[in-house]
Amino acid sequence: MNEPGGRGEEQKLNERKRRMSNNDDDLIPQHFEYENQYDKWRAANPRIEYDFSVDESGYIYWIWTFIVVCGCLYNIIVLSVLAFENIRSVYIDKFIPINVAFDVIFFVDILIRSMLSFYEDGVLVTEFSETRRNYVHSFYFGIDLLAIFPFDYLLIRKTSAAFCRLNRLLKIYRIAHFIAQSYGKLTQVWMSSDSY
Structure with a gap:
């Protein structure tokens, strides 16, 4: 055992x-x-690749363009109101936070526009390095940089400097872009409703 x-x-x-x-x-x-x-x-198991490109004909970019257009219209109204010294001296403190908010929107607009996809030789380009290069070499990049240049510190120090935000009016070209986008969206809606 x-x-x-x-x-x-x-x-x-x-x-x-x-x-x-x-x-x-x-x-x-x-x-x-x-x-x-x-x-x-x-x-x-392919790697997950994130596509941060923005479609210029998409609804999200259309809504974003509307927000930028609101900033442009706000700047037009504020510039016309601040031309009057008695209004400027009373309400300048109330305009500054809104000015800063729209300046941040204009800065974010530069980032979003650097991610806009585009067609090159019939091929859709969505890679961020290429979309950024395309935007930086465009005419609109210079306009957007000038539009966000911070002349607003003159408003804080000197209330008689009413027109220091004139450079923000350079973004007015976005209104034309919004109208063109809206026309395209309305055409799509009309075409789809006619098909029924």
Whole structure:
């Protein structure tokens, strides 16, 4: 009889280890290719690529353009109101937070416009480095930079400097873009309603 913890159990354990070590080759399939497994796995599980491009004909960009147009119209109204010194001296403190808010919107507009997708030789370009390069080399980038140049500190220090926000009027070209986009959207709606 084998005693617990005796030689019989130790022999069984050694025999089991020996059998398992001999059968290691049987556990691995013979058609297993070590070097190609990563390539096969990568092909089956492609990396997630995030597309941060903005479609110029999309509804989100259309709504964003409307917000920028509201900023342009606000600047037109404020410039005409601040031309009067008695109104300017009383209400200048109330206009400054709104001015800052629309200046932030104009800055974010530069970032969004640098992500606008475009067509080059019939191919849609959505890569951020290409869309940024396209925007930076465009005429509108210079206008947008001049439009956000901070002349507003003159308003804080000197209330007689009513027209220091004139550079914000350079963004007026976005009103024309919004009208063109709206016309395109309305045409799409009319075409889809006529098809029924």
